[in-house]
Amino acid sequence: MGDMYDPEALTSLLLAARDGDAQAEAEILPFLYEQLHDRAMAIMRRESPAHTLQPTALVHEAYMRLVGSEMPEWQSRTHFLAVCSNVMRRVLVDHARRRARQKRGGDQSRVSLEVGLGLSVTHDADVLALEDVLEELAVLNPRQARIIVMRFFGGMSVEEVAESLGLSRRTIEAEWTLAKAWLRRALAP
């Protein structure tokens, strides 16, 4: 898929996916996965504390690089970030699982999810713990799990999440408050 990048094709696929075309979405995901995966690995390979991986920065960078000048701003940006946030989550979890299988200790990859959660998710084990809890939450309340993913992995603002889910800002803030309390409790040592 590495050479499929054609901005126009990607833009039409994204627009179709935004309008609910599942086929188009299925075509984009592997491409986005590869893009984000390659960038994440390149950063983590540097293995230096100075190069802590910031997933939200990667997602925004992908937006600017792939579609920033191609897409109408008003809604597609939000959609792109929403899709990417979930892809970013997959990239990080897969990476953490792979490392866990290889039983490599010591040189932990550093991932920084900073969302004022009062929790630091800086190591593979944290990424995996967060993933377990997120999956649990997705069963109880899929919407709250999506909000968390968009905020944590996509760095989306409350307004952007509200637009993406077609809900009011107030509703998102309320759901976000409960989801965070729930996560904090579940991840508390």
Place this chain on the structure above:
Amino acid sequence: MSPERYEQVRAIFMEACGLVPAELAPFLDQACGDDEALRQEVVSLLAHVETGDVIEPRPPAADPLRLEGVELDGRYRVESYVTSGGFSHVYRGRHLAWDLPVAIKLLKQSLPAAERAVLQDSFVREGALQVQLSRRTPAIVQAYDLGTWSTPRGEAITYTVMEWLEGRALATAIAEDPRRWPLDEVIATLGPVATALGVAHAQGIAHRDLKPDNIFVCADGPARLLDFGIAKLAAEYSRGFDATSALRSPFTAAYAAPEQADRRFGVSGPATDVHGLALVCCELLAGQRPYTGETGTDLLRQAVDPQRRPTPRALGVVVTDAVEAVFAAALALHPAARPQDAGTFWRALEAAARTPDPPKKRRWLRLRG
């Protein structure tokens, strides 16, 4: 826990969040009844809410970059914060040597680093484009200078210096004084904007986001066209109008042209601005937005609806046949069917405004016969 149970917890939690501490216990007594486990669950979750969790809408910062009173490169003094857009902050300042008020626009620093690097480049190009265009017409806000300010923290912030305008955005004028504008007033007010667009079109540049927010009605002097945008410039500046270009730019759904809502109608270009200018005229004539809707999708659906071209008559405005025809052409679904640049559209509109309808009598005869 089951999803049903979580839903129960959720409903009580949401209500409890809005209560003052004294109200909490009585509320929980009533809401949870003798379901002690439910109550414990809610209380335990409430205990994990932190003060910063409920995000209050932040009031606009008085001086987001802490720039007031600062001298930029020894040439300008920043006087006061004015406003912020999506990518930049605007301050009022003074040209020290000439003692002239200026507007200073600075790229926001709060954007993610990767995004900022791309915007930085576009910001510089926007300034260059503005200089290129504004020296050809007073109807485009005049750009004076471009500079870089090093903050005390060692960051470099790029800024553009522009003429200071007294007046208000057309959007503000509409909001503060909603009314139906007479055609003559619309033509007199927006004439300079048509001229400005004509200048841009002649240079191979389209604005693509024409709306009342981007038109500034000046207290003294002609209305000005503002904001050639940032993100949309990066590619356009060098490419001009390439018919094969896949370039899509940021636009505003409420003022979208059909080709911006759906690419099947073609690529955007000068005819997009003709549509936008016609739409703004119709809004002023009708005293209401041509497209209304809750969501961007609603608005864009109307933009491509062949049954719903927002001409003056469709909006309930009485105009002559000639004027209606000019707007019908300018608002055509397909860009190729419109006047191809702002100058052509505007000359047709001015001519139509001087053309009276044929005498009414003949219509009566036709209707009866």
